[in-house]
Amino acid sequence: MAFTTNCSEESELYHAQIHLYKHVYNFVSSMALKSAMELGIADAIHNHGKPMTLSELASSLKLHPSKVNILYRFLRLLTHNGFFTKTTVKSNEEEETAYGLTPSSKLLISGKSTCLSTLIEGALHASSIDMWKSSKKWFNEDKEQTLFECATGENYWDFLNKDSESGTLSLFQDAMAADSRMFKLALHENKNVFEGLESLVDVAGGTGAVTKLIHEAFPQIKCTVFDQPQVVGNLTGNENLNFVSGDMFKSIPPADAVLLKWVLHDWNDELSLKILKNSKEAISHKGKDGKVIIIDISIDETSDDRRLTELQLEYDLVMLTMFLGKERTKQEWEKLIYDAGFSSYKITPISGFKSLVEVYP
Numbered sequence: 533m534a535f536t537t538n539c540s541e542e543s544e545l546y547h548a549q550i551h552l553y554k555h556v557y558n559f560v561s562s563m564a565l566k567s568a569m570e571l572g573i574a575d576a577i578h579n580h581g582k583p584m585t586l587s588e589l590a591s592s593l594k595l596h597p598s599k600v601n602i603l604y605r606f607l608r609l610l611t612h613n614g615f616f617t618k619t620t621v622k623s624n625e626e627e628e629t630a631y632g633l634t635p636s637s638k639l640l641i642s643g644k645s646t647c648l649s650t651l652i653e654g655a656l657h658a659s660s661i662d663m664w665k666s667s668k669k670w671f672n673e674d675k676e677q678t679l680f681e682c683a684t685g686e687n688y689w690d691f692l693n694k695d696s697e698s699g700t701l702s703l704f705q706d707a708m709a710a711d712s713r714m715f716k717l718a719l720h721e722n723k724n725v726f727e728g729l730e731s732l733v734d735v736a737g738g739t740g741a742v743t744k745l746i747h748e749a750f751p752q753i754k755c756t757v758f759d760q761p762q763v764v765g766n767l768t769g770n771e772n773l774n775f776v777s778g779d780m781f782k783s784i785p786p787a788d789a790v791l792l793k794w795v796l797h798d799w800n801d802e803l804s805l806k807i808l809k810n811s812k813e814a815i816s817h818k819g820k821d822g823k824v825i826i827i828d829i830s831i832d833e834t835s836d837d838r839r840l841t842e843l844q845l846e847y848d849l850v851m852l853t854m855f856l857g858k859e860r861t862k863q864e865w866e867k868l869i870y871d872a873g874f875s876s877y878k879i880t881p882i883s884g885f886k887s888l889v890e891v892y893p
């Protein structure tokens with residue numbers, strides 16, 4: 533068979549192949565990052581106080597000599613991907629490469645409020661990865677269920693709740709809390725959103741990471757973290773930081789403001805409407821002065837930042853496959869907000885890829 537292509541066809545073909553291979557092997561970069569987190573490479577460099585050579589790093593990580601070259605190969609990819617820097621240092625008159633931290637790998641330093649290691653652990657947990665082997669079956673079955681349910685036979689929330697011994701519920705809550713602690717900066721930049729409030733209920737607020745930040749910044753606000761009994765049942769707060777258990781689909785404790793951070797994206801429109809209507813009821817005693825504060829992604833497919841949009845669309849598939857939830861565009865938010873009976877809203881982009889939406893009755 534004759535196979536002839538002209539130059540531009542060839543180049544297009546090669547680009548297409550690279551594009552396809554890049555997407556096929558993206559998981560290797562994710563897993564190399566997870567390995568770096570598990571090994572504690574960022575902690576080792578941080579504790580050393582300055583960039584480390586390969587041998588210093590291997591000895592600090594207590595690696596077997598046979599693994600030093602393997603560490604080098606991981607570092608090479610991770611450095612290329614922006615997680616480590618490379619500088620040249622002199623040791624015993626010889627020049628050697630030393631690896632330092634970048635802003636991204638600093639997010640792996642344990643004990644810091646900005647540490648995102650548990651998010652990596654949660655997002656790349658076997659339970660979230662294994663389900664993808666059933667995606668063909670999922671597409672072919674005429675059942676309203678998540679990919680997770682199709683693969684495992686159980687709902688993700690039930691899986692989290694029943695499996696307390698394996699620690700998946702606390703891993704999930706820790707991952708959420710890690711993300712929430714990053715909210716500090718956004719809170720500082722958007723103080724006006726919370727000023728003047730006397731009370732706030734953080735609905736489905738997990739173990740209260742965001743509420744604790746709000747309580748720190750505004751100690752006079754009466755804050756309530758509202759979540760399921762298995763999440764908040766054993767937690768204790770203080771006079772102005774209260775933990776209450778219940779079901780947001782039934783009713784929400786009254787407050788001047790309801791906070792819904794990373795909640796509505798877990799649910800389809802019908803269930804999100806229910807949560808929003810219950811939130812409206814919870815702030816009703818304040819008349820027009822009450823508000824609902826939503827923190828979630830607002831997908832912007834027109835953004836010039838393709839990586840940001842890709843991340844938002846990836847999150848959308850995570851929500852779809854785990855919960856039958858969704859990330860929403862600005863138009864979808866608007867429809868949901870007005871359908872729930874609110875009269876106006878204001879969207880402010882925060883922390884790069886999420887938005888803060890203030891919703892008024």
Ligand SMILES: C[S@@+](CC[C@H](N)C(=O)[O-])C[C@H]1O[C@@H](n2cnc3c(N)ncnc32)[C@H](O)[C@@H]1O
Pocket residue numbers: 708709712735736737738739741742758759760763778779780781792793794795798
């Ligand atoms: C994605 S997490 C978000 C946690 C927290 N807002 C944050 O951003 O860190 C969703 C939370 O919804 C809670 N949740 C699920 N169903 C609930 C219900 N029916 N009533 C109250 N909370 C619920 C879960 O326990 C979980 O803590």
